[in-house]
Amino acid sequence: MAILEVRNIEKSFGSTKVLKNIDFSLEQGQAxxxxxxxxxxxxxxLRCLNFLERPDKGKIVVQGETLFDADDPATMRxxxxxxxxxxxxxxxxxxxxxxxxxxxxxxxxxxxxxxxxKPGFKEHKKEIYAQIEEHAKELLDKMGLSDRAxxxxxxxxxxxxxxVAIARALALHPDILCFDEPTSAxxxxxxxxxxxxxxxxxxxxxxxxxxxxxxAFARDVADQVIFMxxxxxxxxxxxxxxxxxxxxxxxxxxxxxxxxx
Ligand SMILES: Nc1ncnc2c1ncn2[C@@H]1O[C@H](COP(=O)(O)OP(=O)(O)OP(=O)(O)O)[C@@H](O)[C@H]1O
Ligand SMILES: [Mg+2]
Numbered sequence: 001m002a003i004l005e006v007r008n009i010e011k012s013f014g015s016t017k018v019l020k021n022i023d024f025s026l027e028q029g030q031a032x033x034x035x036x037x038x039x040x041x042x043x044x045x046l047r048c049l050n051f052l053e054r055p056d057k058g059k060i061v062v063q064g065e066t067l068f069d070a071d072d073p074a075t076m077r078x079x080x081x082x083x084x085x086x087x088x089x090x091x092x093x094x095x096x097x098x099x100x101x102x103x104x105x106x107x108x109x110x111x112x113x114x115x116x117x118k119p120g121f122k123e124h125k126k127e128i129y130a131q132i133e134e135h136a137k138e139l140l141d142k143m144g145l146s147d148r149a150x151x152x153x154x155x156x157x158x159x160x161x162x163x164v165a166i167a168r169a170l171a172l173h174p175d176i177l178c179f180d181e182p183t184s185a186x187x188x189x190x191x192x193x194x195x196x197x198x199x200x201x202x203x204x205x206x207x208x209x210x211x212x213x214x215x216a217f218a219r220d221v222a223d224q225v226i227f228m229x230x231x232x233x234x235x236x237x238x239x240x241x242x243x244x245x246x247x248x249x250x251x252x253x254x255x256x257x258x259x260x261x
Contacts, residue, residue, distance in 0.1 A: 159190030
């Protein structure tokens with residue numbers, strides 16, 4: 001069964017349709033890369049998945065559960081959004097860490113807030129916080145940052161901050177980890193560092209949706225690629241096939257820009 005099914009999503013801002021009939025699915029353990037020109041709708045699509053935007057039409061199904069159906073108001077209750085969001089871990093271009101908290105505290109924070117609301121928290125606070133801390137330390141370790149746990153964001157490089165942001169997204173055990181141009185704000189050396197981490201997550205069969213302009217990375221790491229053009233999926237398929245042998249003229253034009261570099 002597909003872990004994620006996106007069915008005929010449409011989204012307009014005012015009279016401009018920015019997503020048209022977006023339809024795809026993703027299998028557990030697979031990585032999907034989304035490529036396309038600026039303004040083609042990639043971020044809007046991710047924002048729809050994370051309930052930051054509400055699609056006008058279509059359906060979003062995770063693990064067989066309909067999280068959103070434009071025809072079913074029961075799936076749109078505001079109070080359910082926070083829990084639904086937990087299915088998706090988000091990593092953005094700008095890392096948005098809390099400057100007043102250490103790397104470790106940034107990774108722990110969301111889990112602490114979540115646990116606080118559960119019954120029995122007060123009686124078991126110490127054990128719960130210890131577990132959260134242990135898990136956060138494991139994640140920082142996995143990101144190669146075990147010696148940076150006590151550092152504040154301003155003491156970290158952009159690449160390190162982004163790896164903290166990835167650890168933070170993983171801390172809530174999302175079904176699907178989503179990246180929106182995770183390396184666009186980084187210089188080439190730090191880009192390599194972050195791509196290496198994402199690559200190792202792919203090797204561990206983490207289910208991921210990755211918006212990226214790193215074509216070689218998409219070709220080598222993603223299983224599937226979607227090429228978006230003016231709000232539609234113009235081409236999709238096996239990552240290597242699409243990137244090395246695109247069939248559509250617009251995909252060829254888009255990819256040729258990267259080949260020249
Ligand atoms: N909140 C909004 N209100 C109005 N228009 C918006 C809004 N968000 C996005 N758009 C428009 O939707 C279109 C798609 O934008 P989006 O940010 O999804 O593109 P993108 O593919 O992520 O581009 P980039 O590669 O530059 O990040 C653009 O024309 C953009 O101006
Ligand atoms: Mg974008």
